[in-house]
Amino acid sequence: MQTFKTVLVGCGGISNAWLKVVTKHPGISLVGLVDLNQDTALAKAAEYELDAQLVFTDLAGCLKQTGAELVFDCTVPPAHCQVVLIAIDAGCHVLGEKPLAESMVDAKRMVDTVEKAGVTYGVMQNRRWQPEGINRVKAVLGSGAIGTPHTLHSDFFIGAHFGGFRDQMKHVLLLDMAIHSFDQARYLIDALPEKVWASDWNPPGSWYGDGASAVAFFEHAGGVRSSYRGSWCAEGLPTSWQCRWRIIGDQGTLLWDGEDGITAERVEGAEGFIRKTVPVEIPAPDANAKVGHEAAIHDFITHLQQGTPPATPGCDNIHSLAMVLAAVASAESGQTVAL
Secondary structure, rough: OOOEEEEEEEEOOHHHHHHHHHHHOOOOOEEEEEEOHHHHHHHHHHHHHOOHHEEEEEEEHHHHOOOOOOOEEEEOHHHHHHHHHHHHHHHOOEEEEOOOOOOOHHHHHHHHHHHHHHEEEEOOOOHEEEEEEEEHHHHHHHHOOOOOOOEEEEEEEEEEEHHHHHHHHHHHHHHHHHHHHHHHHHHHHHHOOOEEEEEEEEEOOOOOOOOOOEEEEEEHHHHHHEEEEEOOOOOOOOOOOOOOEEEEOEEEEEEEEOOOEEEEEEEEOOOOOOOOOOEEOOOOOOOOOOOOHHHHHHHHHHHHHOOOOOEEEEHHHHHHHHHHHHHHHHHOOOOOOOO
8 A cells, every 4th residue: 555745734723633534544654744833833743742853834845855745735725725836846646625725716727737737636525425424315316216316405504603713704604614515516416507696694693794694596507406595693403514405306305414314205106196205215324434534535545546536626626616706706796697
């Protein structure tokens, strides 16, 4: 099994989700921790019992000194473009946190540079595996059990009191959270987005500064439609962090609670005002399935070792980013926006 010399850049809170996996994965040899604040990186090294000599404050220098082959980008979104371009220039593969970039200009530059360099850049969309139920849903849809899916609805309602920067973000729900749901929707229905109408607002009692609630309606290739309703200031009766879903096909419907609850029915017979339906068999959970960051990192390492297609390459994930930015543009203009 090939092992990759790996550098993790950005030692803030999200790096914990990575380091819990990175420090134990047999395909990863951690050779550097990089952060602009040396004390932050040293504290993280101490927390995970890593040698302080692994700590750097300059990414380019770290990559040159360590001979790294792989970079994990855990920096804040404004830094993603610069980090990825530095890593690519050093000949490294990259797996980084979402969103891919803050703008489509930067995103396209990153994707084009990756293609020319012949390396792989993947984006962390951990909810493609978290929980494992999403892939059970995908299997049912792929089997044709409810026919051809044509309509998807997702609901996200949670009263999340983060504090900090999110309280002042513009379009906070669309920009900071909805990309997970948009990416899941695109994965489940396998249809590129073409148009969106969206609206966001701050309801009475919101502890956010802007856009804590939102709706979005997408038109996808092939006539498929998807909708999103959500709020980060909805107290009581929360949905899963992975949304609550209804997926309608031309032969039936599937409901998913965002966790392990999946039910589906298929129409049977061609008579009656309300046609008879029968239950659809749902695949059993895989007790050994990896989830979240662990699954995403394992998928990326497997790609590098075996040449299997990565699940979330930047050249594909750019479409999920486009959904978010187009939804924001629609919310600001009040108009339908083409992607």
